[in-house]
Structures are given as structure tokens and as C-alpha cells.
Amino acid sequence: MHNAEIAQHFDELADLLEIQGANPFRVRAYRNAARIVGDLAEQVATVVGDPARKLDEIPGIGADLAAKIATLAQTGVLPQLEELRQQVPLGVLQMTRIPGLGPKKAAALHKELGLTTLEQLRAACEAGQVAALKGFGKKTQQAILEGLEQVATAGQRLLLAEVEPVALELVAALREVPGVGQVEPAGSFRRRRESVGDLDILVTADNSADAMQTLADHPRVTQVLSRGETKMRVRLKIGLEMDLRVVPKESYGAALQYFTGSKDHNIVMRRRAIERGLKLNEYGLFRDDQPVAGETEAGVYAALDLPCIPPELREGRHEFEWAEAGRLPRLIEPGDVQGDLHMHTTASDGAASIREMAEAALARGLKYIAITDHSQRVSMANGLDATRLRAHWREIERVRAEVPGIEIWKGIECDILEDATLDLADDVLAEADWVVAVLHYGLKQPREQIMQRLRNAIRSPHVDAIGHLTGRMIGRRPGADMDVEAVLQELAREGKMLEINAHPSRLDVDDITAARAKELGIPLVINTDSHAVTGFDVLQYGVHQARRAGLEAADVANTLAPDAFRQLLQRRRPPR
């Protein structure tokens, strides 16, 4: 069983235990374990099979959880979970997805009214039975009825790039409000996660009323869900919920730290505060109610003996370990990138010519690009066969003279076919300056066939890098089933590069895989996969993903100057 599935099992176990009223800290241990396993780059199944490796050496995993992980990895079944599923009906678990209904209330509905499905819950609400229950009332009953509708059209996470324009618009509107000081988006948006589940915006002001009214009246907002003195929650038209928090300016740093999260990161921060006889909350860092820090984020970290950890690293993974050891990476920045090695032109499915792409890249400060149109298999995208490709490359050579100041490389995005061969012959690929090999078709093939395809591609002397490794589309389709660790080992062995595809719906490879690639010394390349001159704008998303992986400029090959990149390529290429 894969890590992601193991994580899901532990989360479900935690949900079920919570409904049964188990010790909340025990529940947290399971949730913790779900997150830890989900974040592991390596498949636990391989660790379990290795007698030299021990799962319970991972912080947060003790003897008991290690045994349960091993059971799940090997058998795919956890007896304790099966037993809980018998005891708690699925419908009761589903009730906790209704906003405002938590494990306690769901358990009460089950116990007091014998409800086991969402349909029964609806009927009980309509019959007025729920309002009569102790701890419930008319408003709760009405909220459940409305919540049942929402569960049907469940609020999905949105892509970071979908949320960004709306967030920036709301920030701009709040900055206009008289009396408002700083306005800053926080939460997973500030951590630059690939998708955002809800938006958090922090405001400093002595009086929250005007900021809250501005938000309530904003055309992007459809409904005010709750509104207090310092906190307001609204629903946005794009389908996301948003929290507005208002704090005084002396609390800005502490509040920004707190609302940026992640939850796991903050738990460690607060524990550090306690260890030092301090208390940390969103208003500041206090010793005996006297403020020690709070105005700036850096001040809060410094008072806890830490450098200011970049938001992208605040996931409760390795950031504290790195910070303590003085090994916090100097994260890559968008301006570090000098080349872009994955883009399309009108020769296949792009919207711009070679020259237009080169000029747009030059205008953005790039020093080199590789034109990588599709290979013939991608007929839908007008993919190139050998003849057309060679003509295209001659055209590239011609355009080089027209656009000085930028190097234009003859590249190809070569499909790795379903039968594990490459879409173009070796003699053609050998003429390319840059070959990025990718999976487009047959993503649902069995894992072993996918692995065979990737192995063959990586071992080809003509392939320089693997592009959008899994083929996933975030929130729309999963990637191909593969043993990522084995792929990375193969890349490291063969000295090949790995792409971080910057397109916001791909961001493939993800942060965890990129971090593991760095550990193995595999050079990453961040590419935009542009299909138009505006395509270059997505570079920042790839860089943010790299930052979340803890990558420095030195870990990303296309931060090199053109000559240095070419040398790196030559060193890593086997003789052709």
C-alpha cells in the first residue's frame, strides 16, 4: 500500500476515534502520523521490508504506530480500522463534513436519534427532531439543512493561481480603507501551497468595523458567515471561504506568524515558547503578560532563538531542524532563473512563433531558452515528425540571428510511448541541443509498465531530463502510478535532470519529490511549458514550489549562465 493511502487510513481512523470520544491527544497522534507518512518521499513499504531501517525512529512515530504502518503497508488492512468502521456508520462520518457539525454533535445525532445516513439527518431536521435535542436548537437545525446542500457541492481547494488575482484584489480594496495599516494575505496562500482551501487576510487597525464592512460589501463576497470583533468569515464568489483577522499594529508580526501557519509549524513554535517560560498567541509573545515580541515576524522568531523561517518552509517538516543547525537554505528566487527549457510554438500547439517566444523571454530577462515542441505521437497538438522537426530546427537556427541577446536551443518534448520506446529515432534526437522526455498517453498503465517506460527513457543517451514526471493535473486527475523513489534513483544513477513544471495545474514534480531529488543530487530545472508569450508568467509558481522543497539556486540547473549549463549538460551526457 502507498503512503498516501496509509495516510488516508490514519485520517479516517482519527475521525472515527474522535466520534467515539477518544482521548484527543491520541486522535492527534493518528493525524500526525497521517501527515508524516503522507509527507515522506520514500515509500514506507520499502522501509518496512528493510531490516536495517526503523520506522519508529521518525519523530511522532512510536512502536505502536510503526507496527500499524507496517501492517498497512504489507497487508493493506488495519484490523482496528475495520472494527471501528463496524461501530461507526459511514453516514455519521459524513455528518462531520457539514460545517458546524463536529464529532461530538454527529455522535449525539447517532446516539440520541439513531441517525446513520445524511438522508435520515435531513428528514430529522425537517421533522424538527434535531432542534429538540439537548445542545442543539433551531439555528443549528437550519444550519445543518443548509450544510447538507453544501456537502453535495463540496468546496474544493482551488489552484493557487486561481485564488491569487482575487486575493490581490481584496487586499487592494482593504488597503484603501481609512485607518487600516498593513494588509497581508496569510495561510496556505502565503506559504505558496499548490492549492488553497481557504483564504486568510490579515489587517492591522485599531477599529475593525470599516475593514469588515468593506469586505462585506465587496462584489467578490457572496455571504457573511460569521462576524465578531476581530474575526470575520465570508464566502467568496469563486467558491472559497475567507477569514479576515484584524489586530492592532503592535501585534502584526505575531498575528502574521500565527495566521500563516501551518498548524504543525505553530504547534512547535508555541512549544518552544513554553520551554522558555513564554506564551505565544496571535497578539504577541509574552512573559507574565508582558510583551517580549510581536510587532515583527522576525522578532517573534528571534525571541525563540530562531532565524526568520521563510513561509514556504513552514510545514512542520525539517525547518526547525535546519534552523537549529544553522542550515536553513537560502531559497531560490524568481530572478535567479536564467533559462527556460520547455516551451511550444506554432509549429505544434503553441500560439506564438519562435521569434515571438524568444523576444518575450528576452524581455523577461532570460538568457537562454529551449524550444521544445511536441513529438509526432501527440497528433492532437500537431506533433512533429523527424522531417518537420528538422525543418523547425533549421528555422530556429535562422531566428537566432534575428534575436540577439538570448540563446535559442533546438529542443524537443519527446513522448515516451506506451510500449516504452521513444517517439523519435535516436539519430534525430542526437541532433537536439536539449531533449525533455515525457509521458502523455497511457497514464493509467500498470505501475510496472510505467516504470519500464521511465527507465528506458532515463537510460537513453539522448534524453537530458524527464518533464512533468507524473502527468498529474492538480484536483482533476492523479498522475501515473509509479515508484517515485526508484525513478529518482535511476535519474541519479544516469546523471539526468528532473523538471519542475511551473504550470499551476501541473507543478509536477511536487515539493516533496523535488526535496528528495535534491538529497540525491539530481539537478532540477524549472520550466514554464509556455504555449504563448504570456506563458512565462507562471515561472513564479514553479519557483515557489522549489522554495517549498527547500531548493537553493545551486540546486536548480537553469539558474546557471548558458555556458555553465551547457558544460553541466556535456558532463552528464554519456558519449553519443
Next chain:
DNA sequence: GCCGTTTTCGGCCCGACTGTTTTCAGTCG
């Protein structure tokens, strides 16, 4: 269920808002 230069037992992050309550539990982030 995890963890230990305060501890192998007894802790485990902290506060806002709502609704149902007359002082607080549940939910959420």
C-alpha cells in the same frame, strides 16, 4: 499514542465565534 538535560507518568498550542446556555461546550482554524 507520543515523549523525556524539569518527566517512564502526566503532560500534550491557543483563541474567536456561535448557539445554547445563564457560564460554557463545540467547532474551527
